[in-house]
Amino acid sequence: MSVSMRDVRKVLDPEEPDYAAAARLGAESLPHLRTLVSGDDPLLAAKAAYAAGQLEGDSGQDVVTVAARSEDPALRVAAASAAASLPADSAAAVLTDLVADDDPGVRKVALAAVPENPPTELADRIQQAALAPVGPTSEPVPNGEQPLGTMPGERTDRGLMPGEGPTGGLMPGEEPTGDRGMGDAGAGPKPGKMPGEE
Numbered sequence: 001m002s003v004s005m006r007d008v009r010k011v012l013d014p015e016e017p018d019y020a021a022a023a024r025l026g027a028e029s030l031p032h033l034r035t036l037v038s039g040d041d042p043l044l045a046a047k048a049a050y051a052a053g054q055l056e057g058d059s060g061q062d063v064v065t066v067a068a069r070s071e072d073p074a075l076r077v078a079a080a081s082a083a084a085s086l087p088a089d090s091a092a093a094v095l096t097d098l099v100a101d102d103d104p105g106v107r108k109v110a111l112a113a114v115p116e117n118p119p120t121e122l123a124d125r126i127q128q129a130a131l132a133p134v135g136p137t138s139e140p141v142p143n144g145e146q147p148l149g150t151m152p153g154e155r156t157d158r159g160l161m162p163g164e165g166p167t168g169g170l171m172p173g174e175e176p177t178g179d180r181g182m183g184d185a186g187a188g189p190k191p192g193k194m195p196g197e198e
Helices: 005-012 019-024 026-037 042-053 061-068 073-083 088-098 104-113 120-131
Strands: none
Touching: 005 019, 005 026, 005 042, 019 026, 019 042, 026 042, 026 061, 042 061, 042 073, 061 073, 061 088, 073 088, 073 104, 088 104, 088 120
């Protein structure tokens, strides 16, 4: 089956792309996905990067890598998200730089996409990134109140909000139930809920 740019755009142009249909287009869609990732439409580029990650095996790794090297942080976020769908070695190759990215949003998505038992190089990079402040920690916005690229209250060294930590985003007072909130009401507060919240 010959895949045209029109075929690719048909599945990616809607606000909610059909990524399963994009994956069914197969490796013949790669030249078109690469063109879109390198194009001047950031939203379509992000969709194309994610679609490349959905292709079977590691066939989309090169396109995802192009997105990971973009100057646009939104496209790097899409690349990090797409890496989660790649085989572990391919994902690690894409994520090695993204886990230490200057943008806290990119780092957060990249860290979430790290495969279980990452290769030594990626594990070392994660550890290095955790020890060193990364990103625009001292560049104030014009009003002088908030560093660039951060949300109010966000810790710029790791992209965490106040109270967040390595517990996966639980706030003080929250307790993990171990059942992802699917247990009975007596098991303690559900993740994302404070004590006393239903």
